[in-house]
Amino acid sequence: MVVLSLRGWHPAIARFEAMAMFPELQLERTPARRLLVGAGESDWERTEKLSGTECVLIDGGISEWTTIDELLSMIKVEPVQNMSVICWRHEGKLATSTKEIERRIGEMFHSKGSTINLTNPENRFGVILDASAGLVAWGWMSGQGPGTHGWSAMNANNRPYFKPISLEPRIARAAVNIAAGTSKGVVLDPMCGTGGLLIEAALCNRSAIGIDIDPEMVNGTKQNLQWANVTAEVILGDATNFEFPQNLSGVVIDPPYGRNSQLSESTALTTILGELVKQLKSCSLVLILPMDPGLEDLDEEIECNLEIPGFLITACLGIPVHKSLGRMMIIAKTLG
Numbered sequence: 001m002v003v004l005s006l007r008g009w010h011p012a013i014a015r016f017e018a019m020a021m022f023p024e025l026q027l028e029r030t031p032a033r034r035l036l037v038g039a040g041e042s043d044w045e046r047t048e049k050l051s052g053t054e055c056v057l058i059d060g061g062i063s064e065w066t067t068i069d070e071l072l073s074m075i076k077v078e079p080v081q082n083m084s085v086i087c088w089r090h091e092g093k094l095a096t097s098t099k100e101i102e103r104r105i106g107e108m109f110h111s112k113g114s115t116i117n118l119t120n121p122e123n124r125f126g127v128i129l130d131a132s133a134g135l136v137a138w139g140w141m142s143g144q145g146p147g148t149h150g151w152s153a154m155n156a157n158n159r160p161y162f163k164p165i166s167l168e169p170r171i172a173r174a175a176v177n178i179a180a181g182t183s184k185g186v187v188l189d190p191m192c193g194t195g196g197l198l199i200e201a202a203l204c205n206r207s208a209i210g211i212d213i214d215p216e217m218v219n220g221t222k223q224n225l226q227w228a229n230v231t232a233e234v235i236l237g238d239a240t241n242f243e244f245p246q247n248l249s250g251v252v253i254d255p256p257y258g259r260n261s262q263l264s265e266s267t268a269l270t271t272i273l274g275e276l277v278k279q280l281k282s283c284s285l286v287l288i289l290p291m292d293p294g295l296e297d298l299d300e301e302i303e304c305n306l307e308i309p310g311f312l313i314t315a316c317l318g319i320p321v322h323k324s325l326g327r328m329m330i331i332a333k334t335l336g
């Protein structure tokens with residue numbers, strides 16, 4: 001069994017990203033919103049490319065939390081060299097000690113011939129205590145694990161060309177991963193602005209093409225790509241009148257908007273969507289639109305009354321921005 005542990009900043013976006021990036025694991029939800037389960041083998045190095053997943057626990061398990069002794073009895077122990085044990089919490093506090101769990105599991109492995117390395121271990125055994133559902137999950141870790149990811153270093157306003165329209169890098173990374181999944185094709189951003197989506201695609205070694213109608217944005221995107229030390233093709237042009245490449249893995253669009261713009265109000269966007277349907281055999285799409293935050297829980301899947309001709313909307317996720325502004329991430333595929 002494999003357990004995927006999601007970061008806390010937006011478990012719903014993280015869930016869709018994980019499902020797109022690990023399709024072979026057939027991931028399913030658990031009662032804990034930050035834990036998914038699946039089965040099978042994968043390329044575990046992919047974990048590092050996901051913005052919403054803190055780690056994968058391989059050859060592990062998940063169970064209701066009872067006692068440390070009960071947990072120890074469920075863990076398969078064999079001699080492992082150069083290992084350590086890390087235990088951390090999700091969503092509050094189950095009444096037990098993480099240090100005690102680490103110590104007891106470490107002792108158990110040591111007694112079976114394992115060697116422990118607390119400073120720079122090659123193998124990390126992870127244990128997660130999830131208070132929201134009273135669950136404990138365990139397994140061999142792939143990926144960073146708990147703690148802040150280096151997203152702050154990639155903060156959009158550290159870039160040489162910044163505008164308030166720039167997407168938050170972790171949202172941009174997830175959007176690209178959801179649209180393109182494990183496909184090797186090119187990521188297209190037909191309204192690339194300051195290049196946030198292109199940077200995230202390129203940082204994951206994906207080929208990417210961006211188009212923008214504004215020469216200042218095109219220049220700014222080029223500066224930002226250079227700053228991030230990655231490459232992507234950036235074209236000055238009108239995406240409503242463009243011959244799109246056929247080898248696309250996914251399309252991500254973050255169109256310009258006023259506060260309450262509706263899809264139908266953005267003529268450029270509707271034209272681009274229509275052209276994608278007309279020109280491409282199939283197309284997987286992530287579209288980011290503004291919304292009135294209202295009373296909805298924007299951290300989860302939300303109701304979406306939109307229709308995009310030629311596309312099937314598979315999910316709509318809310319993204320809180322601030323008190324009076326939210327966004328929604330629409331995940332869709334061409335029909336047929």
Ligand SMILES: C[S@@+](CC[C@H](N)C(=O)[O-])C[C@H]1O[C@@H](n2cnc3c(N)ncnc32)[C@H](O)[C@@H]1O
Pocket residue numbers: 165166167190191192193194195196197211212213214217237238239240254255256257268
């Ligand atoms: C909200 S911004 C994109 C922001 C971007 N995701 C970022 O992180 O910076 C939308 C962009 O669409 C561009 N745009 C508007 N109409 C366009 C069109 N017909 N073709 C290409 N780009 C267009 C605007 O110049 C603007 O830079």
